[in-house]
């Protein structure tokens with residue numbers, strides 16, 4: 444019992460630390476602090492304790508420190524899950540993915556500082572961090588024994604719904620990449636109106652950045668419609684309250700995400716709004732990953748019964 448409480452504390456602390464890493468990374472780029480420590484890593488400006496303190500240096504250095512703490516705490520979480528929760532079939536896979544994606548995330552972060560990168564490569568970073576956060580979220584749900592509390596093994600997810608969850612997983616990552624590209628291509632404020640770009644501007648005169656911005660909005664709109672459509676489908680065809688309420692929550696998160704997207708434009712990219720835009724998609728994606736996990740289990744169960 445005592446151990447279980449300790450495991451839950453470790454899981455929650457890991458989850459929040461990962462969220463800080465993710466949002467911290469977004470803050471670093473949004474405030475243009477990526478080179479706050481110069482092209483120097485792991486030292487800052489080539490020094491252990493830098494002498495010339497600037498706001499950019501503080502933001503970049505804090506992000507590095509939080510990442511350092513995350514490496515330790517997520518490492519502990521991985522050991523706890525590996526040793527005590529292997530009775531859940533997916534634990535091993537999730538621990539390996541957590542470690543793997545954390546390493547890739549850290550290398551991309553260090554790479555961004557040490558080597559000049561293209562926007563296309565920089566934009567990958569956010570998607571990788573998102574997967575890292577989602578794997579820690581799923582391990583947390585396992586440690587909290589959510590499946591047992593809600594009898595999720597009783598839920599039968601049909602092939603149609605499974606395909607939708609898998610499709611949404613891939614498509615969300617594409618939309619996320621398009622959003623990260625908006626940021627890294629400095630295309631955040633190239634269209635100052637919503638839903639259209641700029642009053643009276645013909646599509647034929649769009650710049651590359653404006654196409655990236657409008658492409659992101661269009662893809663985001665389709666994602667929103669897909670999520671809402673699935674909610675209607677679930678309410679019409681499924682009895683499970685757990686599925687319905689869970690997907691309702693996902694729909695609320697994606698709705699807030701769309702509103703925040705519009706607000707990024709209207710507030711001329713207020714940094715807090717832009718950070719919330721990064722936060723809500725992280726929460727939506729993590730929840731979506733749990734539905735993907737349920738779909739995968741349901742598929743396996745059906746195969747075993749045949």
Ligand code: HEM
Nearest residue numbers: 469618619622623625626631663666701704705707717721
């Ligand atoms: C389903 C909806 C949406 C998703 C999944 C999504 C996802 C994202 C992601 C992942 C980023 C990068 C965040 C970061 O790197 O910190 C981003 C940036 C951005 N998105 Fe979206 N977005 C959505 C809707 C919208 C909408 C509707 C708009 C505009 C009307 C919008 C406008 C922007 C802008 C301007 C940025 C750049 C923000 C910045 O410079 O910090 N997004 N989006």
